[in-house]
Amino acid sequence: MGATRSTVLSLVIGQAVRLVGLGIAIGICVSLVLAGSLSQLLFDVDPRDLSIYVAVPATLMLTAVLTSYLPARRAMRIDPVIALRGD
Numbered sequence: 001m002g003a004t005r006s007t008v009l010s011l012v013i014g015q016a017v018r019l020v021g022l023g024i025a026i027g028i029c030v031s032l033v034l035a036g037s038l039s040q041l042l043f044d045v046d047p048r049d050l051s052i053y054v055a056v057p058a059t060l061m062l063t064a065v066l067t068s069y070l071p072a073r074r075a076m077r078i079d080p081v082i083a084l085r086g087d
Contacts, residue, residue, distance in 0.1 A: 005076045008072065008076045009069075009073070009076055011072075012068055012071060012072035012075055013065060013068050013072050015068075016064045016065070016067075016068035017061065017064060017065065019064075020060060020061055020064040024057045024060060024061070027057075028053060028057065031053075032048070035048050
């Protein structure tokens with residue numbers, strides 16, 4: 001109640017970014033630990049290649065922002081009084 005459209009947008013997208021950021025942090029830690037054991041399976045590829053550790057999380061974060069924008073835009077259009085009457 002009383003939130004502006006931009007506040008609702010930042011709330012919904014912010015929640016998605018926090019969840020994806022946590023997943024990315026956990027994934028990077030696990031991949032760094034397991035990279036040594038996977039090095040025998042990779043040919044002509046460094047398991048700790050910096051470009052991979054930058055490109056993949058950036059792609060995941062961009063995807064999370066874009067996919068959370070549509071629900072955020074839908075949430076911005078809902079009238080709070082109508083939403084409360086439905087409950």
